[in-house]
Amino acid sequence: MSTAYVVVTVLAAAMAGFSAGSVFLRAAWVVQPMADYGIPQSWLPWLGSAKAAGAVGLLAGLFVPVIGLLAGIGLVLYFAGAVIAVLRARSYAHVPFPLVYAAPVVAALALA
Known part of the structure; x- marks a missing residue:
């Protein structure tokens, strides 16, 4: 396991965790655009949970690689869905x- 992989994976997990926390705390700079995109407020706990699970999964993947792989794939799909919602x-x-949040996840997957 390379140092670059560990650093990028921890960065990706931190960014996904920050994004999840922003949803859970209903930060206006996150919630208002999501409402503008047509995302129902009732989806916010599920979306935040998906990002939080992805962040935890990336970190767990440092010890059990298949979990990190699955978490990374899930986060890439999540952020691809976010791009589609914005479009x-x-x-x-x-x-x-969403691409800024997806980039370190993709990099972690590439380095794995």
């Missing part, structure tokens, strides 16, 4: 935001 809402200027 459907025609908020093209917001497309980079």
Whole structure:
């Protein structure tokens, strides 16, 4: 296991965890755009839980690689869905935001 893999994986987990926490705390800068994209408020706990599970899974993957692989794939699919939601809402200027969170996950998967 390389140092680069560990650093990138911990960074990806921290970013996903931060994003999950922002959803759980209903940060206005997260919740308002999601409402603008047409995401129902009732989905927020599930979406936050998915990101939190992905973050924990990435960290667990440092010890059990298959868990990290599955968590990474799940997070990539999550953020791909976020990009689709942003595109459907025609908020093209917001497309980079989910991509910024997905990038370290993709890098961790590539380094694994």
